[in-house]
Amino acid sequence: MIWIFLTTLILFFLIFSLLNSLNSKEKIELDFSNLDKQVVSDESENLSEFEDEIEEFVEFSDEEKGLNLEEIYKRNKQKGDEYEFFVANLYKDDGYKIYMNGYNKGVKDEGIDIIAHKGNEALLIQCKNWKNPPKQRDLKVFIADCDLYIQKNQKYLKNKKIRKIFATSCPQMDGGVGVYLQKYNAMNAVKIEYKQILYNSKL
DSSP states (O other): OHHHHHHHHHHHHHHHHHHHHHHHHHHHHHHHHHHHHHHHHHHHHHHHHHHHHOSOOOOOOTTGGGSOHHHHHHHHHHHHHHHHHHHHHHHHHTTOEEEOHHHHHGGGSTTOOEEEEETTEEEEEEEEOOSSOOOHHHHHHHHHHHHHHHHHTHHHHTTSEEEEEEEESOSOOOHHHHHHHHHHHHHOSSOEEEEEOOOOOOO
């Protein structure tokens, strides 16, 4: 009699646990469903914040709109290389030895397109073949790249007079850049030489 009672009790307990487990699983699935909705919502908000933070998206000319992105980026790379050689030739003609750092190393150029030297001078040159004027952030990146390059190559540069040259093909200067250059150059021994070297690209 007691044996039947215990068996019934155990069976009841197992059925109860099974039903409870199924209910819990259903609740968990519902919770995950809500979580998915929350994740989608968070991603939308993050994308909106991302778009707000970016000041300039790439704008394409009417001519570029007929090309695919790969062709556009190849063309821009070619324009950049063309301008780097144009600038490098100006310094070569002035008696400097030239190393085409950007052309030879590509994305591993550490932000320095051209390295030139003559006597005790070492020039670190960044080239921007842009229609629009560079912004403060472009100069700040160049300055940081120069400082890092100098730090990494102290044994070669320690006895050199270093010049940091930012060359652009754009004839206009951003107002903020002018103010930033004045402040930076007033506070630092190694000045930033901002050169507007005009160039009509064939592309």
